[in-house]
Amino acid sequence: MSEMEQQLNIELTEETAEGVYSNLAIITHSNAEFIIDFVRVMPGVPKAKVKSRIVLTPIHAKQLFRALGDNLSKFEQMHGPIKGADVTPIPMNFGGTNTQA
Numbered sequence: 001m002s003e004m005e006q007q008l009n010i011e012l013t014e015e016t017a018e019g020v021y022s023n024l025a026i027i028t029h030s031n032a033e034f035i036i037d038f039v040r041v042m043p044g045v046p047k048a049k050v051k052s053r054i055v056l057t058p059i060h061a062k063q064l065f066r067a068l069g070d071n072l073s074k075f076e077q078m079h080g081p082i083k084g085a086d087v088t089p090i091p092m093n094f095g096g097t098n099t100q101a
Contacts, residue, residue: 020051034061 022038029035038052056064076082 022051024048026050029058029061033057 020038020040022040024039024041026037026039027034028037034056036054036056037050038054039048040051041048072082
C-alpha cells in the first residue's frame with residue numbers, strides 16, 4: 001500500500017447487519033442530492049412505510065449506479081438473467097419527481 005492510499009476501517013453493528021427488507025425503491029433528486037427511499041410493500045395492504053432513506057451526492061449516486069450495474073452483471077453471469085425485473089411499477093400517490101426500482 002502506498003503512502004497515498006489509506007485503509008478505511010468500517011464497523012457494522014449487529015442491528016445494522018440484520019438489514020431491513022425492502023421490495024420497492026423510490027428515487028428522487030434535486031440539483032444537489034439524490035434521495036433513495038426503501039419501502040416494504042405488503043400484498044393486499046394499501047399503505048406502505050418507508051423503512052430506510054439514503055441521501056447521496058450526485059457523484060456518490062453515479063458511483064452507486066456503476067457499482068450496482070457491475071454487481072448485477074456479475075450475478076447474471078453466475079446465475080443467469082434475473083426474471084421479473086420488468087414488472088409494471090406500482091402507482092404512487094405522493095408528489096415529486098420519482099423513479100421506482
